[in-house]
Amino acid sequence: MITERAETKIHIEDVSYAYGDNEALRHVTLDIPARAITVLFGPAGGGKTTVLRLINRLNDLVENTTRLGKVYLGGEDIYAPGVDLPALRRRVGMVFALPLPLPGTIYENVIYGPRLAGERNAARLDEIVERSLTQAALWDEVRDRLHASAYALSGGQQQRLCIARSLALEPEVLLLDEPTSGLDPISTAKVEQSLYELKQQYTIVLVPHSIQQAGRVADYAAFFLMGELVETGPGRQMFTAPQRKQTQDYITGRFG
Amino acid sequence: MSRYRMQRLGFGLLTAMALIVVLPILAVVGIVVVRGIGAINWEFLTAMPREGMTAGGIMPAIVGTLLLTLGTALAAIPVGVGGAIYLAEYARDTWLTRAIRLAIVNLAGVPSVVYGLFGLSLFVLFLNMGTSILAGSLTLAIMTLPIIISTAEEALRAVPVEFRTVSESLGGTRWQGIRNVVLPQALPGIITGMILGLLRAAGETAPILFTVAAFYLPRLPRSPFDQTMALPYHLFVISTQVPGMPSEIQYGTALVLLALVLSLNVVATIMRRHFRKRRQW
Numbered sequence: 001m002i003t004e005r006a007e008t009k010i011h012i013e014d015v016s017y018a019y020g021d022n023e024a025l026r027h028v029t030l031d032i033p034a035r036a037i038t039v040l041f042g043p044a045g046g047g048k049t050t051v052l053r054l055i056n057r058l059n060d061l062v063e064n065t066t067r068l069g070k071v072y073l074g075g076e077d078i079y080a081p082g083v084d085l086p087a088l089r090r091r092v093g094m095v096f097a098l099p100l101p102l103p104g105t106i107y108e109n110v111i112y113g114p115r116l117a118g119e120r121n122a123a124r125l126d127e128i129v130e131r132s133l134t135q136a137a138l139w140d141e142v143r144d145r146l147h148a149s150a151y152a153l154s155g156g157q158q159q160r161l162c163i164a165r166s167l168a169l170e171p172e173v174l175l176l177d178e179p180t181s182g183l184d185p186i187s188t189a190k191v192e193q194s195l196y197e198l199k200q201q202y203t204i205v206l207v208p209h210s211i212q213q214a215g216r217v218a219d220y221a222a223f224f225l226m227g228e229l230v231e232t233g234p235g236r237q238m239f240t241a242p243q244r245k246q247t248q249d250y251i252t253g254r255f256g
Numbered sequence: 257m258s259r260y261r262m263q264r265l266g267f268g269l270l271t272a273m274a275l276i277v278v279l280p281i282l283a284v285v286g287i288v289v290v291r292g293i294g295a296i297n298w299e300f301l302t303a304m305p306r307e308g309m310t311a312g313g314i315m316p317a318i319v320g321t322l323l324l325t326l327g328t329a330l331a332a333i334p335v336g337v338g339g340a341i342y343l344a345e346y347a348r349d350t351w352l353t354r355a356i357r358l359a360i361v362n363l364a365g366v367p368s369v370v371y372g373l374f375g376l377s378l379f380v381l382f383l384n385m386g387t388s389i390l391a392g393s394l395t396l397a398i399m400t401l402p403i404i405i406s407t408a409e410e411a412l413r414a415v416p417v418e419f420r421t422v423s424e425s426l427g428g429t430r431w432q433g434i435r436n437v438v439l440p441q442a443l444p445g446i447i448t449g450m451i452l453g454l455l456r457a458a459g460e461t462a463p464i465l466f467t468v469a470a471f472y473l474p475r476l477p478r479s480p481f482d483q484t485m486a487l488p489y490h491l492f493v494i495s496t497q498v499p500g501m502p503s504e505i506q507y508g509t510a511l512v513l514l515a516l517v518l519s520l521n522v523v524a525t526i527m528r529r530h531f532r533k534r535r536q537w
Contacts, residue, residue, distance in 0.1 A: 061424075087427070089426065103419075116436070
């Protein structure tokens with residue numbers, strides 16, 4: 001239980017975001033603490049994925065969007081002009097809802113990011129592969145077949161591979177958008193277990209695929225409804241005694 | 257007639273239609289093979305023509321066609337594949353992009369003899385290249401561009417967009433994603449398109465008529481500014497301009513050209529099937 005004021009890793013200040021005419025976020029201000037799991041939850045269309053994509057600027061390529069407000073990573077404004085986007089994305093990794101291995105071997109998938117960043121030393125790459133796969137709780141299962149196709153893995157293993165892939169860059173932040181939605185309960189448990197260990201080193205922001213998952217993993221939680229941030233608080237408190245009625249209604253299943 | 261009978265009749269008719277499609281190609285290949293196979297021997301394929309081309313070989317025409325195909329490839333592939341990458345990966349929907357696409361569609365519709373005349377005025381006369389392999393290759397290249405661009409673009413678009421997103425989320429720039437993931441995955445389709453475009457260029461007569469083809473050259477071409485003989489034009493010439501030409505030589509020439517083009521076609525089809533099966537996504 002975190003009692004002292006944790007360091008803020010990401011500060012989102014009064015952000016409003018729209019896709020064309022569709023307002024996805026309205027005046028959202030949110031602090032994400034370092035080395036903890038912050039869960040963004042709420043019904044579909046609430047803006048949770050948009051918040052994630054704001055943090056690594058993956059939405060930059062989408063046409064016809066408007067953004068107001070600022071986002072700070074470790075104190076730096078990530079939307080300042082001249083910010084190096086590839087470098088930002090190496091600091092902020094993202095895992096998507098569907099496992100998306102790149103065509104190639106397991107080994108090639110994990111070293112993709114480091115290789116693009118310029119790492120060529122074979123020994124270092126081997127180290128990176130072992131470290132990342134271990135952190136993603138996949139090393140023992142694939143250590144003997146690193147040069148097999150990534151598509152030969154099961155769904156759960158592929159998703160852990162995607163986590164390993166992001167970790168290979170040693171990011172500061174890991175963003176996960178419903179990472180276990182395609183997975184069976186055992187794989188889900190393995191992924192959640194690795195998150196518990198990862199949070200000691202990384203800042204994790206997670207959109208859960210169920211309320212129960214949110215309850216299991218959250219150190220902090222933020223409830224989003226229709227683009228607005230309704231409430232934030234420590235995980236245990238949010239899911240047992242939330243302060244706002246809307247939060248309470250959603251958690252108890254009054255609406256979804 | 258019962259409905260069941262009518263269905264049988266319908267399917268029978270459709271099957272017959274499909275079989276009819278096969279007949280022309282069998283007829284073409286059959287006739288050319290039967291009438292031309294007698295002329296095929298080592299001398300035919302490697303010697304120069306003699307006695308007013310009624311005897312000897314067609315080697316300079318074979319070499320000429322290969323050189324022209326090579327020249328077309330060198331000119332059309334960089335522009336075509338580069339253009340396709342731009343259109344598929346970078347271009348946004350502006351009036352300029354739409355104009356480019358319109359231009360490509362129209363290029364595909366220009367009759368080949370018009371290309372010949374165009375090549376004559378621009379490359380042979382205005383740019384002073386003379387009738388040359390260079391002029392012929394450039395003309396053929398422009399003619400082949402639409403095929404190469406559209407098949408390459410299609411191959412690039414077939415690669416799931418998610419790969420690009422993943423590459424970007426791992427710190428890759430746009431170009432790194434294209435170079436490391438998209439392009440390798442699209443390569444089989446791009447290459448197939450290239451082969452299909454080139455084999456069309458190899459078989460065309462009209463564009464080379466005014467720009468490169470020589471009626472008879474006693475030697476092989478020495479430079480890109482030289483003229484050359486070429487199989488399609490050679491076939492036209494010996495079938496219409498030379499009195500007393502043994503028909504076996506005409507059909508033999510046709511057989512060589514057909515063999516060249518069809519075997520490239522088969523290679524392209526096999527490649528396409530092979531890579532589609534191997535594809536993991």
